[in-house]
Amino acid sequence: MFSRIAVRNFSKSAIMANAIKNVTVIGSGLMGGGVAQTFTFRLAAQTGHNVVMVDVDDGVLSKAHERISTSMKRVAKKKFGDSQEEANKFVSDSLSRLTTSTDSTASVKNADLVVEAIVENIDIKQKLFKQLDEAAPEHTIFASNTSSLSIQKIAQNVKRKDRFGGLHFFNPVPVMKLLEVIRIPETSQATIDSMLAWGKAMGKVTVQCKDTPGFIVNRLLVPYQGEALRMYERGDASIKDIDTAMKLGTGYPMGPFELSDYVGLDTLLFIIEGWAKDYPDEPLFKVPESLRKLVSEGKLGVKSGEGFYKYNK
Numbered sequence: 001m002f003s004r005i006a007v008r009n010f011s012k013s014a015i016m017a018n019a020i021k022n023v024t025v026i027g028s029g030l031m032g033g034g035v036a037q038t039f040t041f042r043l044a045a046q047t048g049h050n051v052v053m054v055d056v057d058d059g060v061l062s063k064a065h066e067r068i069s070t071s072m073k074r075v076a077k078k079k080f081g082d083s084q085e086e087a088n089k090f091v092s093d094s095l096s097r098l099t100t101s102t103d104s105t106a107s108v109k110n111a112d113l114v115v116e117a118i119v120e121n122i123d124i125k126q127k128l129f130k131q132l133d134e135a136a137p138e139h140t141i142f143a144s145n146t147s148s149l150s151i152q153k154i155a156q157n158v159k160r161k162d163r164f165g166g167l168h169f170f171n172p173v174p175v176m177k178l179l180e181v182i183r184i185p186e187t188s189q190a191t192i193d194s195m196l197a198w199g200k201a202m203g204k205v206t207v208q209c210k211d212t213p214g215f216i217v218n219r220l221l222v223p224y225q226g227e228a229l230r231m232y233e234r235g236d237a238s239i240k241d242i243d244t245a246m247k248l249g250t251g252y253p254m255g256p257f258e259l260s261d262y263v264g265l266d267t268l269l270f271i272i273e274g275w276a277k278d279y280p281d282e283p284l285f286k287v288p289e290s291l292r293k294l295v296s297e298g299k300l301g302v303k304s305g306e307g308f309y310k311y312n313k
């Protein structure tokens, strides 16, 4: 039986999830495309929920749209079995709520929430949010999906700091269950509550964290990746054995080298170099030489066909 408190909490979270109906995702690459895909799958079929995918590159938008369309058709086939008519309706209803745009400022005019997933560059993110702050309605919440930058710095030029936070999704977004919700000192409790409710409506399990380097997961994951590299550089164990040990010894789905290749060695190097610069006395943030070497040779992992391992492109 529901207690009165449970009923009250449930209604509060349902109201807040409903408050966010129009979402604009800016940057529609790997992560932004994944956020839009998850939104389309979880929420677009509900009346009044809409998502706009934005990118500077038209080609990225058409690819993301095609990927979402293909995956919705696969989902509909599973969901509706032999009723082709219902499956087609589900797909077309959902996709009718997904639009694309190359105009960031125009795309936020009706947004309740903006999720930024553009390139990991502080200057470009700051510039984008300054423009959006002038264009978006008063109530719109802004969130960044940054992996490693300070949310406070990203929000530097924005007036609505009480409606600013981090929403950190994990790759691949449709599969990974976690969403980190990050607050800066100015973020209001109402903003946090709305972000938590929206995350839940997106099917994610949310955790909360302050605005510290790497939040929860990356603050633990990046030093772990670095230690794995140093272990290999010292000759203590082979790449394959370290991966096997961590998969079978801890139940991780990928070993540290497989995961580095999956995420991209340039991404990992970028994060460690940034933190090494900001925290020069932290030994866990030292840049492993083998990582620097591979990136300088263009070996970036799965996406370039070679990293710690070789892949068929």
Ligand SMILES: CCCCCCC[C@H](O)CC(=O)SCCNC(=O)CCNC(=O)[C@H](O)C(C)(C)COP(=O)([O-])OP(=O)([O-])OC[C@H]1O[C@@H](n2cnc3c(N)ncnc32)[C@H](O)[C@@H]1OP(=O)([O-])[O-]
Residues within 6 Å of the ligand: 146, 147, 148, 169, 170, 171, 172, 173, 174, 175, 176, 218, 221, 222, 225, 253, 254, 259, 260, 263, 267, 268, 271
């Ligand atoms: C180095 C780190 C440095 C820091 C970098 C920071 C980056 C960032 O800030 C944080 C992160 O994201 S950290 C990174 C965090 N990420 C991790 O740690 C990832 C660790 N790895 C894993 O969890 C698993 O290996 C995968 C889920 C990737 C693949 O799973 P698997 O079992 O080996 O292979 P499977 O059988 O093929 O797929 C199973 C199901 O998943 C589905 N699917 C797959 N890819 C998909 C996609 N792109 N889209 C949609 N769906 C996708 C697939 O269709 C299937 O569904 P079905 O309905 O059953 O048919």
Ligand SMILES: NC(=O)c1ccc[n+]([C@@H]2O[C@H](COP(=O)([O-])OP(=O)(O)OC[C@H]3O[C@@H](n4cnc5c(N)ncnc54)[C@H](O)[C@@H]3O)[C@@H](O)[C@H]2O)c1
Residues within 6 Å of the ligand: 026, 027, 028, 029, 030, 031, 032, 054, 055, 056, 057, 060, 104, 116, 117, 118, 119, 120, 121, 124, 128, 145, 146, 147, 148, 168, 169, 170, 171, 263, 267
């Ligand atoms: N790749 C990951 O595993 C991962 C995981 C969690 C968070 N993140 C973070 O998510 C963000 C995006 O990463 P990604 O891997 O999706 O990158 P990506 O390169 O796949 O996509 C970024 C997209 O942003 C677009 N873009 C660049 N500047 C833009 C602008 N001013 N306006 C609109 N679009 C613009 C690019 O054309 C590109 O399509 C980064 O901040 C990254 O740190 C990445």
